Amino acid sequence: MTPISFVATRLELPRKDLENTIGLIREGATIPFIARYRKEATGNLNEVEIEKIDSLLKSFDELQKRKITILKAIEDQNSLTDPLKKQIDNASDLVQLEDLYLPFKKKRKTKADVAREQGLEPLAKILMAQNSSNSEEAANRFVKGEIKNTSEALEGAKNIIAEWVNENQVVRHKLRQLYSRTAVITSKVVKSKKETPEAQKFSQYFDWSESLKKIPSHRFLAIHRAQEEGLVRIILEVAKKKAHEIISQIILKGNSSSSTVISEAIEDSYKRLLKPSFSTEFLNEAKLKADEEAIAVFASNLEQLLMAPPLGNKRILALDPGFKSGCKLVCLDESGKLLHNTNIYPHPPQNKLTEAVQTIISLVEKYEIDAISIGNGTASRETEQIVKSIHFRNDISIFVVNEAGASVYSASKVAREEFPDCDITVRGAVSIGRRLSDPLAELVKIDPKAIGVGQYQHEVDQGKLKEKLDNVVMLCVNRIGVNVNTASKELLSYVSGVGPTIASNIIDYRNKNSGIKNRKELLKITRLGPKVFEQSAGFLRIKNGKNLLDATGVHPESYDIVEKMARTNNMKISELAGNKEVLQKLQLSAYISAEAGLPTLKDIVRELEKPGLDPRSEISQFEFDPSVKTFQDLKEGMKLPGLVNNITNFGCFVDIGIKESGLVHISKLANSYVSDVNNVVKLNQEVMVTIISLDEARKRIQLSLID
Structure with a gap:
């Protein structure tokens, strides 16, 4: 099995596009780079489709790694045959693979192992052949040593048969189908916990049953959390009679003297081995599915939050509201630099309203403030009313922003490095102000789980959650582009191909050289070699540089195309940029080459129509009902x-x-x-x-x- 065939069976995409995309991923290209600058190779696949391919490649690699481990383990037991090796090589998923490995898997000493040590495996084989005239007579021949009578002999043989039934691939396949179609999940309250406050939060699940196939992810995660906290017990079941019928149809060959013994072994196998195994397997699968859905919801929310409209480069006065401790107030310049901080106490118990209003008016005038940002926490509405009642000389925009995670940022290492001489209240207020000017640039400094969106994010696989959310942040950062001369280390770290180390090197270089003047200069930065340059250059923007294209999403590898477009129309690049009339009349077919096809050329034209345009929408002010405060x-x-x-x-x-x-x-x-x-x-x-x-x-x- 090849990576391409593995992915192709799961995604209905042209094989050539898959081959090219997989090749780019294997070469180390990032998803944003592939989606934006390699459209001809991928058949114009979008970020979501490329991410699916990347995820399936990781699953394929995990499967291959597991195959190697299993093959070696079976080989070490001298049990690897050519047919078995072929089956393992051709296994297309982990479930199929683990079923093949089950008979050879090292486990604790079982009842079947004890019976084998007592010499009862030949008896089990005789009974399974189902052609013995009398099972008691067959068992009697094995009454010796530790085996005192035929009942003990038959009991041991049944333990061996039960294990064979459990390891039968056909049995497992058919039962798996039954569980997939009909499994019911039930939750029952732990009686000793029923009246506790913790349990009451899950009271609706004290006696709950539902089809496992249909249970929504949020409900499964709620029940799972209740079980993890020891408040309910989860049971997974299918119709016992139907399960026995399925197994019997596969194992029993008709009526014989051993049928009763084998039927008893089947019942034992299902109760003791198969049912617990499938219950664990399907509950684990349901958890994985619920995790995926919850992570997808979180990722969608995070993307929308990160792509929220920015106010832009404005001078901001930010207020972190509070009653008893007062309101922390900070003033920021256009780049988010802290200019001033103080406290005001307009609310009870201090009630220094007049003094607070005078302070706000004075600071708005002194620091030429354009907008006021108010956190939406405690005392937010009361503070908002006070600010809106003030008559400023100039038109001041007033916004209430979501402050979720601001306290996490204020206590973080990042915040301490940015503001080593300020306390956490100042850092929190700065974050509230910066969220207004550029939500993305500020939120990348905070663990996404602390931002306050999503469902049951603390219950899901934390490794998968982090990987997904990091991808979302990377896609958003690269979709917007980053000003290489002003971006924080955290923001730069999410640029395609960069990472934390090179981000630090970029900041060191720009500080020593009074900024980065053009994209070619990026190659002078330590560890930012040709490969990283290829991946990152199109997303790193240089504002007000000599080359207008350095401020756009046009990749340096396509600069010559733009120069050709300008020459064809007897114009300078600066004259061509923004000239929609000329750009829309371009015969793009004239610029097609082996490296750049129509998708790339259309992207270039879109960039030139509005050079360096921020794709986020414009911010708008919102008014809550003033009569509602509590x-x-x-x-x-x-x-x-x-x-x-x-x-x-x-x-x-x-x-x-x-x-x-x-x-x-x-x-x-x-x-x-x-x-x-x-x-x-x-x-x-x-x-x-x-x-x-x-x-x-x-x-x-x-x-x-x-x-």
Whole structure:
């Protein structure tokens, strides 16, 4: 089996495109680079398709590695035959592979092993042949040594037969089909924990049954978490009678004197070996599937969050609100540099409102502030009202930003390195301000799990979660592009081909040389050789440099194409860029070469039409209902504006301007059936919701988008 055949059976894509894409991945090319600059080779595959190929390649490599281990283990036992080796070589998945290995797998001493040591394997073979006239007579010949009577002999033989049934590939295949179709997952409360506060959070799963095939990922993860915390027990079952029928049809050859013994062995095998094995296997598969779905939801939310519109290079006054401890206030320049910090105390118990307002007005004027960013935590609405009541000389934009994860950043090593002389309250306020100017640049400094989106992210495979989220961050960073002269180490680290070490080297180089003047200069940076340059150059932007193309997504390998386009039209590149009329009339077929086909040429033209354009949308201000500040202000039937702040498989959560977000269940998203929440709403989308129920004790709000 080859990597290409392995991937081809799982993805319906042209073989040539697969071969080229796999070749690029094996050469070390990144997904953003392949998707953006190698469209001719891949048949214009997008990032998602290339990521699937990359993931399948990793699965193939894991499978091959496991095959080598298994072949060696069987060979060491002198049990490897040519037919078995061929079966192992041709195995297309881990389940099939592990079934082949099962008879040779080292395990703790079993009942069957004891019976073999007692010399009962010949008896088991006689019984399995199912042509003996009398099983008692056959067993009687083995009554010797440790075996005191025929009952003991038959019991030992049954243990051996039970193990053979368990290792029978046909049996396992048929039972696996039964479990796939009909397995039911049941959860039962642990009685001693039923009344505890921890268990009450999972009360709906105290006596729950559902088809394993149909259970949603969020529900499985909830039940799984309850079991992990020792609050419920999970049982997985299929119809016992049907399972026995399947096994009997394969093992029994008709009525014989040994049929009863074999039937008893089948029952024992199913209860003691097969059922626990398949229960573990299918629950593990369900966990993997639930993990994948939860990770996909988290990744989708993270992508939307990272691609949120930036305010841009503006001077910002940022407020981290609070009551007793006051509001931390910082002023930042256009690049996010900290200019000033102080505290104000407009709220109880200090109530220094006049002094706080005067401080804000003074700082707005002194530092020529363009916009004010207010964190959405405790005292946010109260602080927002105060700021909006101030009459500034100039037009000041006021925004409330999601501060989830700001405290994580403020206590991190990254924050300490950026602001060694500031305490965590200052760092947190700076993060709130920078999130307004460029959400992506700030959020890459924070562990995505702390950003506050997703579902059950702490319950899923943390390795797979990190890998997926790192891919999402990388794709977003490279989709937007990075200013090589201002980007942080964290942001540069996500650029295609760069990584933390080269990111540090880039910063060291630009500090020593008063910035990087052009893309060619990148090759002077330590460890940034031709391969890294190829992967990264198109995503590293140099603003206000001598070469206009250095600020665009046009890769240096295509500069000569742009020069040819400009010469053809008797223009300079600076005259061609932005000239839509000329660009749209270009006969692109005239510029096709072995290296650049129509997909690349179209990308070049799009870049030249709007050189260096940020693909993110423009930011807009949003107003919550001013009459709603706390849970007590809510009433059923009330219609309120809100912002979608989290999306799950079962619905979306909406910020309506108070501490608690409300849930719009998937059934309340639209008048028609909704299969995917993302088809109806997006993160940060402005919506109008209706309150349909309130649970004050648990502070739960049920909302509807249906008018």
